[in-house]
Amino acid sequence: MTERDTMNANAEETYLRDVGKRLRSLTPEQRDAVLDDVRAHFADAADAGRSPEQAAESLGDPAQFTERVRAELGHDAGRTDRMWRVLQWLATGAAVFTAMFVSFLWPDESLPGLDSQVEQYGFGIVLLNLLPALVAALPIFVPGRARKVTAVAAAVVLTVLGVTGNATLFYSLPAMLAWAALAVPAIARHGRPAAGWRIAGGALAILPAVLLAVGGLVGSYEIDPDGWLLTGGFIAVGALIMVGRAWAGAVVAVAGVAVLIVATLDVGMITLGIWWAGGVLLTVGVSHAVAHARPGQAVRG
Amino acid sequence: MSEDRIATNLRKGVLEYCVLALLSHGEKYGLELADDLTSRELIASEGSLYPLLARMRENGLVEPRWDSSGTGRPRRYYAITDHGTEQLTTFAKVWTSLGAQVDALLEGSR
Numbered sequence: 001m002t003e004r005d006t007m008n009a010n011a012e013e014t015y016l017r018d019v020g021k022r023l024r025s026l027t028p029e030q031r032d033a034v035l036d037d038v039r040a041h042f043a044d045a046a047d048a049g050r051s052p053e054q055a056a057e058s059l060g061d062p063a064q065f066t067e068r069v070r071a072e073l074g075h076d077a078g079r080t081d082r083m084w085r086v087l088q089w090l091a092t093g094a095a096v097f098t099a100m101f102v103s104f105l106w107p108d109e110s111l112p113g114l115d116s117q118v119e120q121y122g123f124g125i126v127l128l129n130l131l132p133a134l135v136a137a138l139p140i141f142v143p144g145r146a147r148k149v150t151a152v153a154a155a156v157v158l159t160v161l162g163v164t165g166n167a168t169l170f171y172s173l174p175a176m177l178a179w180a181a182l183a184v185p186a187i188a189r190h191g192r193p194a195a196g197w198r199i200a201g202g203a204l205a206i207l208p209a210v211l212l213a214v215g216g217l218v219g220s221y222e223i224d225p226d227g228w229l230l231t232g233g234f235i236a237v238g239a240l241i242m243v244g245r246a247w248a249g250a251v252v253a254v255a256g257v258a259v260l261i262v263a264t265l266d267v268g269m270i271t272l273g274i275w276w277a278g279g280v281l282l283t284v285g286v287s288h289a290v291a292h293a294r295p296g297q298a299v300r301g
Numbered sequence: 302m303s304e305d306r307i308a309t310n311l312r313k314g315v316l317e318y319c320v321l322a323l324l325s326h327g328e329k330y331g332l333e334l335a336d337d338l339t340s341r342e343l344i345a346s347e348g349s350l351y352p353l354l355a356r357m358r359e360n361g362l363v364e365p366r367w368d369s370s371g372t373g374r375p376r377r378y379y380a381i382t383d384h385g386t387e388q389l390t391t392f393a394k395v396w397t398s399l400g401a402q403v404d405a406l407l408e409g410s411r
Binding site for chain 2: 039045046048058071
C-alpha cells in the first residue's frame, strides 16, 4: 500500500466509523446496508477520479448525513426521549404518592402506638419523605449529558430505599418505574419491542389473576361470579398485551392505580403485598403502552 | 414563497418516483444515479440520495447487489423490484391526471 492509499483508506474509515456510531439506533441490518452504500460511494468516487475527501464532502458531514438517514427511515429521535420522560415523570409522581401514603396513612410500627409519621413528628417529616421524589425528578432537569448517569443513580437510590427499612419499602413503587424509564426506551429503540418482551409483560400482568383463579379452583377460598368475571377480564387483557395492543397496557396501568388506591384505603397486614402487585401492574401496563404507542398517538412528555 | 422553495417542496414528493423511473431503464450504481439526478437538478448532492435509497430499500422498492466482476473495487448496483415497478405505474397514472388538472387550472387562471 502506498502512503497515499493509506491516507485515502483513513479518510474513508473515519467517515464510516463516525456514521456507524451515529446510526446505533437503527437495526444492525439497516445500519450495515447504509454503511455498504457509503463504502460503495467511496469506491465509485475513486473510480471517477475523486479523492476520498471529495467523496466525503459530497455526502455532507456525518452528523447531517446520518440525520437524513434517520429521518427517511422514520426514526424520530424524540420518540424514545418521550417514552423516557413519561416514565420518569410517573416515577416522580409515584414517589410523591408514596410520600403522602407513608406520611399520613401508614401506621409506623417502630413508633409507640399506631400513629402516622405526621402525627408523631409533625409536618417536617412530609418534606423528608418527599426527598425521594426530588431524586426521581432530578434526571429530568439535569443537562442531557448527565441524564443517563443521574437516572441510573436515582433508580439505585429508590431501589435501596425500596428494599430496606420499614416504611421506605413502599418506595419500591417509584423504583420499579425508574428502572422501567431506563429499560423501555432501550428496548423500544428499534421500534416495537421484540415479541418476548410483550409476552413476558402479558404473563406478569396475568400472574395475579392466575394465582387467584388457581386458589379458587382448588377450593382455598370462594370466588363469587363477579370475581370470576374480573379474573377472566384480567386474563383477556394480559392476552391482548401479549399480542401487542397498546391500549391493553393502558387498561393494566389503570388497574394498577386502582390496586394501589385500594392498598391505601384499608391499611393492614397485606398492604405491602397489594402495593407491590399494584406497582407491577402499573409499571408493566405503562411500559407496554408507551413502547407500543404508534408515532401519531405517542404520549406527550 | 420563493421559486426555490416551491421547487424543493414539489421535488420532495416526486423524488423517489424519479429514482424508480431511472432504474426502470436498468440497474444503476450509486454515483451514476446521483449524477443523473443532480444533472436534472432533482437533488443537490449524493448526501440526500443514500438516505432516500435507505428508505426505498426498507420499503422494498429497490434492491442492491454487489458486483465484483469488473476491475477494481466491487460496485453496488441498485435495481427496481416488482413492487417498485407497480408503484411507478401507479404514480404515472396519478401524475398524468393530477398534471392535467393543474395544467387546466393554470390555463384557466391566465
